[in-house]
Amino acid sequence: MSNDTFSERLAYPKGLKGIIANESALSDVRGEEGRLLYLGYDIDDLVEMCCFEEVVYLLLNKRLPNREELEGIKKRLRSDRDLPQPILDVRPPDGCFHARHV
DSSP: OOOSOHHHHSOOOSSOTTOOOOOOSSEEEETTTTEEEETTEEHHHHHHHOOHHHHHHHHHHSSOOOHHHHHHHHHHHHHHTOOOHHHHHHSOTTSOOOGGGO
């Protein structure tokens, strides 16, 4: 019986260079260039020029919203933020759930 371990017998390339971890129609990681794109928009441009709700709309609809659509997604997201009363009843005084509260 050999003293080498199982992992020593396998030849794994280091890192993920040349490895496709997943394919996505929404994002494009261009690691060599240091770029991340969502549906063709550079993440740096989205951060600088768009609000959170615009990016949500982009990811859901594959295009940026017009003003009316933006107001609609903002309204929808606001309404989805309401917590049910049983959760509100047990929340800590500061309103934040931390590991120490569990």
